[in-house]
Amino acid sequence: MLERYKLNQSRADGTLVWLEIEHTPDGTPCLADVSKEILGRVRQLDNSRVFGVIFGHIELKPLYPEIFSYGVETLYEVHERRMVRFQPEAYAEALAQIAVRIEPAAILMGATPRGRELAPRTAALLDTGLTADCTGLQVKDRDLLMTRPAFGGNLLATIQCTTYPQMATVRPGTFPLPAPEPGREGTVIYWQYCGQAWKDIVSSESVVAAADDDICKAKVLVALGAGVKKTSLPVAESVARKLGGMVCCSRKLVEKGWFPASRQVGQSGRSVAPDLYLAFGISGSVQHLAGIASAKRIVSVNTDPEARIGEVADEIVVGDADAILKELDKIL
Numbered sequence: 001m002l003e004r005y006k007l008n009q010s011r012a013d014g015t016l017v018w019l020e021i022e023h024t025p026d027g028t029p030c031l032a033d034v035s036k037e038i039l040g041r042v043r044q045l046d047n048s049r050v051f052g053v054i055f056g057h058i059e060l061k062p063l064y065p066e067i068f069s070y071g072v073e074t075l076y077e078v079h080e081r082r083m084v085r086f087q088p089e090a091y092a093e094a095l096a097q098i099a100v101r102i103e104p105a106a107i108l109m110g111a112t113p114r115g116r117e118l119a120p121r122t123a124a125l126l127d128t129g130l131t132a133d134c135t136g137l138q139v140k141d142r143d144l145l146m147t148r149p150a151f152g153g154n155l156l157a158t159i160q161c162t163t164y165p166q167m168a169t170v171r172p173g174t175f176p177l178p179a180p181e182p183g184r185e186g187t188v189i190y191w192q193y194c195g196q197a198w199k200d201i202v203s204s205e206s207v208v209a210a211a212d213d214d215i216c217k218a219k220v221l222v223a224l225g226a227g228v229k230k231t232s233l234p235v236a237e238s239v240a241r242k243l244g245g246m247v248c249c250s251r252k253l254v255e256k257g258w259f260p261a262s263r264q265v266g267q268s269g270r271s272v273a274p275d276l277y278l279a280f281g282i283s284g285s286v287q288h289l290a291g292i293a294s295a296k297r298i299v300s301v302n303t304d305p306e307a308r309i310g311e312v313a314d315e316i317v318v319g320d321a322d323a324i325l326k327e328l329d330k331i332l
């Protein structure tokens with residue numbers, strides 16, 4: 001892992017995206033939404049080449065047409081059965097080797113638990129910089145302008161990397177899901193991993209939330225903040241269930257131990273993009289708002305008509321969150 005891979009910066013061009021593979025409950029591999037979101041943004045930014053990298057084996061073949069439909073032109077598949085399972089050191093080594101071969105100007109991946117492990121390792125191997133957890137990407141010539149919250153979310157910093165490849169991880173839910181373009185074609189290159197970085201995994205235990213417990217996938221979110229009483233939690237669950245959605249919360253309720261961290265929305269939680277975000281007793285701190293920038297419609301219920309969430313809400317209901325939740329539950 002100490003070997004450094006050097007890239008010819010004067011020739012560097014195009015974008016390489018690590019395409020994260022998830023599994024449906026029946027074990028079928030599928031492309032993670034965040035990878036599609038990144039590909040959609042890359043397609044909007046410029047016309048340079050788009051490379052994808054996946055790790056796996058024969059079971060990934062049915063995904064090729066979908067991957068091409070999101071704009072990947074050349075897909076590198078690290079074809080190794082042992083690498084179906086995520087191994088950050090080995091993945092980073094293979095990614096760095098592929099990057100040296102294709103010389104991309106930028107490498108992007110989702111700021112997911114795996115992406116957060118993989119990106120810094122890859123950046124270290126390539127001796128380049130990494131902007132983590134971006135909430136905005138722009139391109140000027142070959143240069144990537146990477147925006148992310150800084151100083152506790154009180155300002156948004158736009159960062160430029162002085163070394164190539166420029167690397168960034170992107171928060172899930174930051175960019176909208178693009179529409180696929182079926183029929184687009186591309187090339188698949190099987191890559192033989194010849195490094196030494198993999199490990200024999202004796203046992204593993206999943207601590208990642210199940211897909212049906214993922215607030216990022218919910219179309220309706222009933223969000224609770226410090227203005228809500230604990231007795232309203234079952235009522236909120238009932239409202240969310242009736243609306244076909246899920247309950248999420250501000251950081252204060254995670255700190256109180258009412259919800260697990262996987263339900264927290266915001267800068268240090270999850271970024272969500274539901275069709276409807278119903279915020280009960282949430283003041284609208286910058287850190288919380290950072291997680292709902294892509295919500296399509298925001299309704300705030302708050303006793304304070306001046307609460308900051310009003311700046312982004314489409315509708316403001318001034319009233320008691322617990323009483324309105326109860327009434328809503330009855331009506332539904």
Ligand SMILES: Cc1cc2nc3c(=O)[nH]c(=O)nc-3n(C[C@H](O)[C@H](O)[C@H](O)COP(=O)(O)OP(=O)(O)OC[C@H]3O[C@@H](n4cnc5c(N)ncnc54)[C@H](O)[C@@H]3O)c2cc1C
Nearest residue numbers: 225226227250251266267268269281282283287302303321
């Ligand atoms: C580095 C850092 C990262 C952070 N990351 C996050 C993050 O990811 N997510 C996050 O949420 N926070 C985050 N925070 C915390 C953040 O600064 C706020 O403290 C938090 O968002 C406030 O949560 P809240 O709106 O629930 O509570 P409060 O700010 O206390 O607001 C409660 C609201 O409820 C209203 N209210 C009171 N009673 C009622 C009632 N009966 N009915 C209706 N409304 C009522 C009040 O008017 C008020 O607007 C972070 C902070 C830091 C420093």
